Structure formats: structure tokens, C-alpha cells
Amino acid sequence: MANSANDRAGPGAGESGATETFNMSFTLNGAPVSRRVPLDARLLDVLRYDCACPGTKEGCGEGECGACSVILDGLLVNSCLVPAFQAAGRVVTTVESVAADVASALNVTGTSQCGACTPGIVMSIRWLLERPEIASNVDLREFLSGNLCRCTGYDGVVAGAEAALTLRGIPMRGVARPGPGDRGGSRP
Amino acid sequence: MMLADSASRGEPVTPIAGGTDVMVSWHHRAKDKLTLLDLSRVRELAVMEWTGVGDGASLTLGGLTTYWDVMQSREAAAAYPLLAEAARQVGAVQIQTRGTWAGNVGNGSPAADGVPVLMAYDATVTLASVRGRREVRLDEYFTGYRKSVRAADELIVAIRLPPPTWGVQWFHKVGARRAQAITKVGVAMVRRAVVSGQMSVTRGHAIPAPSASRRSAVVGERASGAPDAAGSWRVVANSVAPTVVRCRMLESALDSGRIFTRPDEIESLLAGDISPIDDMRSTAVYRRRVLARLIYHRLAQSA
Numbered sequence: 001m002a003n004s005a006n007d008r009a010g011p012g013a014g015e016s017g018a019t020e021t022f023n024m025s026f027t028l029n030g031a032p033v034s035r036r037v038p039l040d041a042r043l044l045d046v047l048r049y050d051c052a053c054p055g056t057k058e059g060c061g062e063g064e065c066g067a068c069s070v071i072l073d074g075l076l077v078n079s080c081l082v083p084a085f086q087a088a089g090r091v092v093t094t095v096e097s098v099a100a101d102v103a104s105a106l107n108v109t110g111t112s113q114c115g116a117c118t119p120g121i122v123m124s125i126r127w128l129l130e131r132p133e134i135a136s137n138v139d140l141r142e143f144l145s146g147n148l149c150r151c152t153g154y155d156g157v158v159a160g161a162e163a164a165l166t167l168r169g170i171p172m173r174g175v176a177r178p179g180p181g182d183r184g185g186s187r188p
Numbered sequence: 189m190m191l192a193d194s195a196s197r198g199e200p201v202t203p204i205a206g207g208t209d210v211m212v213s214w215h216h217r218a219k220d221k222l223t224l225l226d227l228s229r230v231r232e233l234a235v236m237e238w239t240g241v242g243d244g245a246s247l248t249l250g251g252l253t254t255y256w257d258v259m260q261s262r263e264a265a266a267a268y269p270l271l272a273e274a275a276r277q278v279g280a281v282q283i284q285t286r287g288t289w290a291g292n293v294g295n296g297s298p299a300a301d302g303v304p305v306l307m308a309y310d311a312t313v314t315l316a317s318v319r320g321r322r323e324v325r326l327d328e329y330f331t332g333y334r335k336s337v338r339a340a341d342e343l344i345v346a347i348r349l350p351p352p353t354w355g356v357q358w359f360h361k362v363g364a365r366r367a368q369a370i371t372k373v374g375v376a377m378v379r380r381a382v383v384s385g386q387m388s389v390t391r392g393h394a395i396p397a398p399s400a401s402r403r404s405a406v407v408g409e410r411a412s413g414a415p416d417a418a419g420s421w422r423v424v425a426n427s428v429a430p431t432v433v434r435c436r437m438l439e440s441a442l443d444s445g446r447i448f449t450r451p452d453e454i455e456s457l458l459a460g461d462i463s464p465i466d467d468m469r470s471t472a473v474y475r476r477r478v479l480a481r482l483i484y485h486r487l488a489q490s491a
Binding site: 040042062063064066069075076077078080081082083085086124142143145146147148 | 204206207208211212214224226228256276279280281282283285286366367368
């Protein structure tokens with residue numbers, strides 16, 4: 001959860017050069033928050049620097065890597081591409097609120113890699129847990145293609161998604177296997 | 189009103205819905221020059237609507253309809269399968285939940301993945317301003333690189349698709365990798381089926397079963413009994429010209445029944461339709477060759 005002791009204006013929000021600010025109220029991980037933020041801040045900046053939720057990472061800043069994934073009004077989004085003003089009055093869920101049982105399932109399967117891509121991956125999996133109707137109809141590899149990891153394979157991530165879904169009793173369309181085009185860790 | 193006021197003062201305003209295109213350059217400080225008009229709370233624009241019933245039903249996408257909305261609509265995906273297919277190939281889910289069809293049109297990128305399928309389906313764009321509404325054919329909408337017939341005070345409020353009467357329906361995207369890559373060459377091909385009231389397969393066109401592949405969709409013939417009507421083919425390509433482009437010379441050749449025996453023949457014909465460039469993603473030669481071969485092999489498959 002947000003830790004207000006760490007609340008400060010950081011580089012993302014503070015150095016944007018904008019002089020205009022606005023008061024932004026929204027629901028963050030179940031609690032109402034209100035912050036005065038630059039008009040041109042991204043949701044990502046507000047979460048990290050104004051709301052003390054640094055779990056959400058900035059990777060590419062262009063909507064390709066998924067490290068900044070959060071759930072906004074029930075939809076999985078890249079927070080780097082959401083202007084903060086669009087999130088005003090809405091409900092935002094970040095990786096800080098991940099449930100212990102899910103975290104443990106992800107740890108056991110090797111999904112938790114380093115801190116750069118993992119928070120985004122966890123949020124993608126979280127979203128599937130909230131949307132069983134989607135979970136049972138998607139190819140997990142395709143679904144997770146919005147989360148890039150530059151260090152290692154994706155098999156642990158897919159295994160983690162399967163473990164988390166199984167833990168919550170959510171049926172899957174089938175167990176995903178690496179295709180010929182994938183350079184998965186299990187490839188001989 | 190704000191759009192009208194700003195336009196009358198000559199101040200450019202950029203309407204924003206999902207922001208997946210605009211926000212990328214925002215990050216590079218191009219934002220300093222931008223005035224954004226947030227549409228995300230305009231509920232009326234979020235409606236996806238059907239008109240008519242049965243086979244004659246047509247679909248209207250609202251200005252805020254996202255790729256995800258279409259992917260999640262069983263009806264939309266069934267009636268207009270290429271929409272769902274293209275939507276799955278726009279970024280990944282984090283982009284699909286935010287990106288809108290109207291935004292893809294409005295942004296005007298020649299690499300837009302949503303536009304080729306809309307254009308192949310003969311979509312029209314509804315533009316609204318304080319002066320009223322007008323409807324423009326999507327294949328007459330773009331006037332140049334990121335230029336269109338849209339006036340500064342006009343907003344894309346809807347995209348209308350005529351009732352689905354297509355036989356061949358195919359979309360293929362070539363990118364640097366399977367997911368999350370901007371298109372090097374893309375093509376949507378559609379053949380209008382002449383509905384004669386009797387279900388039959390167009391002569392000489394045995395279409396394979398729908399492909400499960402993420403890369404391409406092949407959808408079976410709908411209802412067709414009569415000989416091919418003039419203007420029955422639509423071939424729309426992206427990333428090969430300053431705009432998403434209809435390949436009209438190729439379409440006429442196909443409509444006249446011309447048979448191609450080599451991909452080169454299609455490539456020379458396409459020279460009149462496309463004008464690819466060398467850029468960071470690919471070369472003009474590659475784009476020309478790949479587009480011609482994609483089309484050739486798809487046609488060979490159905491011959």
C-alpha cells in the first residue's frame with residue numbers, strides 16, 4: 001500500500017517544466033487520495049512520485065514494455081501513456097496491493113525475476129485473476145506479450161500465470177507451450 | 189464548442205481518447221506544443237451500435253470504441269472478423285484497452301493497423317462540428333501523410349461499417365517480431381460476395397478453414413452465387429505509402445478476372461498503387477516484394 005512517509009515530488013512530476021497544477025482525487029488501491037500535481041503529469045509519475053507507490057516501474061516510457069502496467073477502472077493499461085488528468089475520479093490499482101497468496105505462487109514458479117519487469121507482469125496476471133472470463137479464453141503467451149523482459153526467458157512467467165490461475169480455481173484454455181518461434185528457457 | 193473556439197482562434201487542439209499515440213511523443217516533450225482536449229468522459233461516444241437485423245445488420249463504432257471493445261464483442265468479431273484480427277495485433281492488451289479505432293484514423297499514421305481493415309470493409313467516418321455532421325468514406329479521408337479532410341473544428345464521432353457481405357477476408361501484418369512491433373508491411377484483402385439468396389461457394393474459390401494463427405485470418409466465403417460484380421475486391425495496404433492506401437489498380441485487375449502466375453506480376457502492378465520508403469523499420473524493396481508475395485500467395489491459396 002501507499003506509504004505516505006515517502007511522499008514527495010520526484011523528478012518525473014517535479015521537473016516536467018509545467019507551472020500549472022491541478023488537484024487530483026482518485027481511488028488508489030482501495031483508498032481515496034488527493035494530490036496537487038502538474039497538469040502535464042503522467043499517471044505513472046503521480047503514482048511513483050506523488051503517491052509513494054514506486055512499485056510501478058518506468059521502462060520504455062512509450063507503451064511497449066509494460067513495466068508500468070496498472071489497472072485503471074478495471075482495465076489493464078500502461079500508466080506511462082495515461083495523462084494523469086484522465087485518471088482523476090477513477091479507480092487505480094498498483095502492484096503494491098498484490099495479495100500474498102498470488103505473490104507466493106509467483107515466487108514459487110520463478111515468475112519473480114528482477115524488479116524491472118516483474119511488477120508489470122504481476123499486474124497483468126492480477127488482471128486475469130479479476131477477469132476469469134478473459135482468463136479462460138486467452139493464449140497466455142499472447143496475453144503476456146505486452147510485458148517485455150530483457151534478461152531472461154518467459155517460461156517462468158507463463159508458469160506463474162498458470163499457477164496463480166489454478167490457485168484461484170480459474171479454468172484455462174490450455175497449458176501454453178513455447179512455439180517454434182519462441183526462445184523460451186526450456187528450449188534444448 | 190472548445191474545439192470550435194480554438195479552431196476559430198487558429199490554435200490547434202489535439203483531441204485525446206486513449207492517448208496511446210499522442211502520449212508517446214508527449215514523453216519526448218513534444219507535449220509543450222500540445223493542447224489536449226480530453227474526450228474520455230464523453231459517454232455518448234463510447235457506444236458501439238448495431239443498426240438493422242440479421243444479415244443486413246451493420247455496425248457503428250463510437251468515437252471511443254477501443255480495440256478491446258471489439259475483441260470482447262462476440263457479435264462484432266463474428267460479423268467483422270478482420271476487426272478482431274487486426275485489434276489483436278495492435279500492441280498488446282495494455283494498448284488494446286486504451287487505443288480507439290477513431291484515434292487510429294485521426295492520428296493518420298501510414299502504419300495504422302486498424303485502418304486497413306476498416307477501409308477494406310468500406311467504412312465511413314462521421315465528422316461532427318458546430319456546423320453539423322458529415323460522413324466521409326474512409327478511402328477518401330486521407331489526403332497525404334498525416335493529412336485528412338477533417339477540418340480543425342471537426343471531431344471523429346463514429347465509424348460506420350456497412351452490412352457484412354464479404355467472401356474472402358484476410359489480414360496479414362509483418363513486423364520485426366510477433367508482438368508489439370510497428371508494421372513493416374500490412375495488407376487487408378476482402379472480396380465482396382454477391383448475395384443471391386442462396387448459399388454457395390464462389391466458383392473456383394475453395395477457401396481453407398479459418399486459421400488459428402495469430403498472424404493471419406482466413407475466413408470462409410459467405411453467401412455468393414452470382415458472377416463477380418465489378419468492384420468486388422478491396423486490397424488495402426499499410427506502411428507502403430504516405431497513407432494507408434487502397435491498391436486500386438490491383439483491385440481492377442482482380443475484378444476483371446486477371447490471373448497472376450508470378451508474384452512479380454503483382455509487384456509491377458502495385459507500382460502504380462504504392463510508394464514505399466526506406467526507413468528505420470524496413471526498405472522500400474522489401475516492402476514491395478513482401479506485399480506482392482503476401483497477396484500472390486493468398487490468391488494462389490484460393491485459386
